Amino acid sequence: MxxxxxxxxxxxxxxxxxxxxxxxxxxxxxxxxxxxxxxxxxxxxxxxxxxxxxxxxxxxxxxxxxxxxxASNYEIVATLQQQQRALKEQRAHLDRLLASIDATIRHQKGELDMTDLEKFQAFKEEQLNQNETKFGAEIREKYGEATVKKANENWLGRNQSDFQKLQALEADLFKQLQLVAENHDLYSEAAQQAFQDHRSWLELAWGDAHAYSPEAHRGIADMYVADPRFTKYYDDRGGLGTATLLRDIINLYAK
Amino acid sequence: MxxxxxxxxxxxxxxxxxxxxxxxxxxxxxxxxxxxxxxxxxxxxxxxxxxxxxxxxxxxxxxxxxxxxxASNYEIVATLQQQQRALKEQRAHLDRLLASIDATIRHQKGELDMTDLEKFQAFKEEQLNQNETKFGAEIREKYGEATVKKANENWLGRNQSDFQKLQALEADLFKQLQLVAENHDLYSEAAQQAFQDHRSWLELAWGDAHAYSPEAHRGIADMYVADPRFTKYYDDRGGLGTATLLRDIINLYAK
DNA sequence: CTTGACCCTGACGCAACGTCATCCTTTATG
DNA sequence: CATAAAGGATGACGTTGCGTCAGGGTCAAG
CATH class of the missing domain: 1.10.1660.10 (Multidrug-efflux Transporter Regulator; Chain: A; Domain 2)
Known part of the structure; x- marks a missing residue:
């Protein structure tokens, strides 16, 4: 037939x-x-x-x-397993997108007073996951692929309590920056406290994937001014000039 | 700048x-x-x-x-919600694929004696979901888009117990068909029982989305012979000629 | 003035078909 | 038997969001 x-x-x-x-x-x-x-x-x-x-x-x-x-049976299984991993990755990706889209919708509806932090957080997670942010690119250049990969994994595997610590640190950071902005004194207690807050934030964010170094810290500070996404984030929350202020403080103390 | x-x-x-x-x-x-x-x-x-x-x-x-x-805020939300639905659909799709791929892997490994039924079941679900099967196409032509859509939703929303009923009905169906094949009597008790089994299966499969009709039943019977996927399915489980036999029985009693 | 370092504009490539357009057979009808 | 309808075949372009040359003009530095 x-x-x-x-x-x-x-x-x-x-x-x-x-x-x-x-x-x-x-x-x-x-x-x-x-x-x-x-x-x-x-x-x-x-x-x-x-x-x-x-x-x-x-x-x-x-x-x-x-x-x-x-192909042989064995090779078929290998291919299928590979495909399986790819599909699982896709699904995880979708989950992140759905979380992000959900937050955005509620934000647009005004039902939720979504802070820029949340949005930024989601954005960061996505960027980190895709290894695409300039932040990542620059660090990667300096410290190699493997380190960054570990840091990313670490970031994404972060648990709720760490997440809250990070937010608390950020909150205090902005409080201190506010004070510094008022008294215009980079050598004040507040400035030093801001620096410590940010350093703690960084160390917690990086986890044990990457030891703290002043050079890296200063590099990041520079990006806060160079990259408008970060600039906007800090200026929105702390007022115009906050990103620059933070950079100056970090450059002063990170040695 | x-x-x-x-x-x-x-x-x-x-x-x-x-x-x-x-x-x-x-x-x-x-x-x-x-x-x-x-x-x-x-x-x-x-x-x-x-x-x-x-x-x-x-x-x-x-x-x-x-x-x-x-666009306005309102339209943005609408678009995002649409996208949200699309993404959720994609995720559900991925879940089905993962189930299917998992079964296939285990089958290839020989760890699981996956029956053709399972494979076929997964295949059917997928086809139904995509509204692509010839089965669907033909029914759609005859009864319109809306009816089929409801039937599909119904199928996919089916719960475990219904699913088991369907399998039980199929099992009995094959038993009766076996008998008919042996005594060559389309007017036997077994033949009538086979017809009833299949009719019940159909009604359960369609749920309340679409009332039973003899015409539709006969249409489906014809497809069992015309479409090799279905033919193969029935012949594999009931022996050569089972699909044809079933069609003849249905054409005899569905009036 | 030459040499890089940059900028620009095409244009092809990719994945898996959908969708014509054009042309040639086979089959059905009067 | 002539003609028309139906069906098969082969290009070739469109789709989506860029990556990746190729070819050519421009700008700052030595």
Whole structure:
């Protein structure tokens, strides 16, 4: 029993284009009528197509499917496990996005007075996870890929209580910065306290993935001014000039 | 303060190509130096870019982002909610795929004697969910989109106990079909019981989304023979010719 | 004045088909 | 048997969001 293109397409519930495409890609094999070039598929191809569609369901790229169908059982399992990891990662990604989108919606609705912190926090997590932020890029250059990776993992694995400590430290940091802004004294108690707050924040944020160093601390301080995302964050919460102030304080004490 | 392309790109941690692309798409606005066509972006564009990247994170297509940034608060929320639904759907999809892939891996490893039923079940769920199966297509033609949609939701929302009832009905169905195959009597008790089993299965599978009708029942019976996926399924479990037998029985009694 | 370092504008590539447009057979109908 | 409708085939462009050259003009420094 031979199927023509449209018959096979109907059987499998896909388009003719798909059938032809698969044949062109070498995933399906058709006999050709030498007169009119019509394609004819036998039952074995029906089975093949079913297999292809099964793997396609799992979002495996056609190239992989092609290999898989020639591969040993062992290799198939390896491929599937890899795909499994990829899908799990995707799902985790979606979870983060959903959390973020949810916060944003509630913010827009005004139901929740979402602080910029939350937004920024979500944004940071996402950026850290994707290893894409300039922050990460710069640190990475200086301290190597592995260190940053550990730091990221550490950040994401942070638990609720650490998270709250971080927020508390930030709160005090802004309080101190407020004082410094009022008395204009970089050598005041408040300034020193601000520096300590920020240093503690950093150490906690980095966890044991990366030991504190004054150089790195100053590098980050510079970014607070150079990167508008961070500048905006600090200026929004502490008033105009806060990012610059913080940078100056850090540069003064981080030695 | 004006940023050139590369400066803005670095700030945001994206490529120059991305910046130019966004400008071409009208998402960012640049002043041009009339002499050399150099782009210059002011701070407002930095903010815009941040917003764009935020929404891009949520996997919103650029076209949507373009609209959103001109839209009212209300419309933004609507768009975000839509996106939220889409993402949730994606997550559910991933969950199903992961279940399927897990079963397949264990099957390949031989750890689990996955019955074809499980595979088929997963396949069916997936197909139903995607509204793509020929089964669905044909029913849809006959009874309209809304009915099928309800049926699908119903199927997917099915609980464990219903699921087990369905399997029990199928088991009995195959037992009766076995008997009919042996005595070759379409008018036997077994044949009538098989018909009743299948009818009950159908009604349970459709839930209250769609009232039973003999025409639909016969349509489905025909598909059991026409569609090799279904044919294979029945023949594998009940022996060669089972699909045809079942179709004949249904055509006889469904009036 | 030359040399990099930058900027610009095309234009192709990617993944997996959907969707024409154009042309050739096969099949059905009058 | 002529013609029309139906179905098959082969390009080729469109889609999405950029990555990645290639080719060419521009600007600051030595």
């Amino acid at each position: 031979n199927y023509q293109t449209s018959a096979l397409a109907k059987l499998a519930g896909v388009s003719q284009r798909t059938i032809r495409y698969y044949e062109n890609e070498g995933l399906l094999i058709a006999k050709r009528d030498p007169q009119n070039q019509y394609r004819y598929f036998d039952e074995s191809q029906v089975d093949r197509l079913q297999q292809i569609l099964f793997y396609r369901q799992l979002d495996l790229p056609l190239a992989q499917i092609k290999k898989i169908m020639l | 004006n940023y050139q392309t590369s400066a803005l790109a670095k700030l945001a941690g994206v490529s120059q190509r991305t910046i130019r692309y966004y400008e071409n798409e009208g998402l960012l606005i640049a002043k041009r130096d009339p002499q050399n066509q150099y782009r210059y972006f002011d701070e407002s564009q930095v903010d815009r870019l941040q917003q764009i990247l935020f929404y891009r994170q949520l996997d919103l297509p650029l076209a949507q982002i373009k609209k959103i940034m001109l």
